[in-house]
Amino acid sequence: MLFESSLRRELARAFGAALVVMLTVVLTMLLVRTLGQASRGEVDPQALLLFLTYAVLGQLGVVLTVALLAAVVGTLARLQRDSELVIWRTCGVGLGGFVAPIVRFAWPVWLAVAVLALLVTPWAQQQRDELRQRYEQRGDLQRIAPGQFQESAGGRRVLFVDREAEAGRGGRNIFVADTAADGSTSVVTARAGTLHGDERGTWLTLLDGQRWQRPADGAGRELASFERYTLRVAEAPPPATELRRHSAMPTWILLARGQAADHAELAWRVGLVLSAVNLTLLGLAATSAQPRVGRGGHLLFMLLAFVVYYNLLGAGQGWASRGRVDPWTFALLLHGGVALLTLGWLAWHESPRPRRLAGATP
Incomplete structure (x- = not known):
């Protein structure tokens, strides 16, 4: 028609x-x-x-x-x-x-x-x-690009990596600024760092650096040097049965x-x-x-x-x-x-x- x-x-x-x-x-x-x-x-x-x-x-x-x-x-x-x-x-x-x-x-x-x-x-x-x-579950060093400051998923940590290591599991000239749950702050610098994981989460091992810490009340500051320092950068992923x-x-x-x-x-x-x-x-x-x-x-x-x-x-x-x-x-x-x-x-x-x-x- x-x-x-x-x-x-x-x-x-x-x-x-x-x-x-x-x-x-x-x-x-x-x-x-x-x-x-x-x-x-x-x-x-x-x-x-x-x-x-x-x-x-x-x-x-x-x-x-x-x-x-x-x-x-x-x-x-x-x-x-x-x-x-x-x-x-x-x-x-x-x-x-x-x-x-x-x-x-x-x-x-x-x-x-x-x-x-x-x-x-x-x-x-x-x-x-x-x-x-x-x-979000990736390690913080895996989430950032070399030469850029990157805020972690929780919003309490800022990381900077000057250049990435050859193996892709770490970096060189690392800067980490962290704010704890109690209000204390810390700044860590290191020559190099590597990532490794276990059942508890992802860990960053830093080599040859310094750690500066300030308590929450601001009374006193600590500065320490270290040859090896380990901190957790990501918790273990939730189980696969997590509700959507x-x-x-x-x-x-x-x-x-x-x-x-x-x-x-x-x-x-x-x-x-x-x-x-x-x-x-x-x-x-x-x-x-x-x-x-x-x-x-x-x-x-x-x-x-x-x-x-x-x-x-x-x-x-x-x-x-x-x-x-x-x-x-x-x-x-x-x-x-x-x-x-x-x-x-x-x-x-x-x-x-x-x-x-x-x-x-x-």
Whole structure:
């Protein structure tokens, strides 16, 4: 059919353009954030591209939803502005005739959002956490580059290595400034140092240096020389069975557990898919019901609706994880309410009564 083919072709063009723009914006924001984390020593600079890829995968579901929403709103606004909606209505294609072509165009995107929300995003979050954890568990001398001051993971130690040893397990001309838990500070300088590990953690053995220490009360200072001095620079890594964040847990693990936070995370993931469906149909209803609003006004209205919808979805997840509300009851009220509002809006606008009221004279 000419109507459906032309509509889907225009939707595809608008969706592609919106997706490129959204990916560019999201990629730029994530790149700036990742570079900031790398500069603070939270991310391995050598794994920056891999970390950024996982971050983009984690946001891809939301990007697809916004791109689809922008495509629907932009296409219908253009048809409204050029009076093509009136022409199609004259030919017998009402507002309900747009629902089926839009659904047939959007269902692959909805399926992709479902796969991303239920499978890919938790896996990407898990990979990001593992990259960050492995980097934080490395020895402090392994984490720094020669010739640069580097703060340790705990934030209480600053290290400097003039040049790296040939074996890669130590360095030369080492400077270590440490602040203990009781407030005392110490500064250690050494000609060379080597790393070694055991079941208790990672240790740094310094050779031919000096150690200056000041107590927490500032009374008295000590200066000592040493030929060999050993300090621990990293604790032993946690066991492999350490619990992960709920956002990084696979969906089947959340289904097997019965905690409130698990159900809240499941409701959030399912809600991402339902919100993509609701927002697409809401964009159709809002754009067709406001013919006098320009394209920018339609996009602004739907952007506001998107922000409110996702904020409510996130607030519901927080309330459910703390046991204040039942996650599935909240999801039914939120998504069911938006779906009923959208369908009612479409039905009211499709019925002849609004047109009769608009054309009635007092």
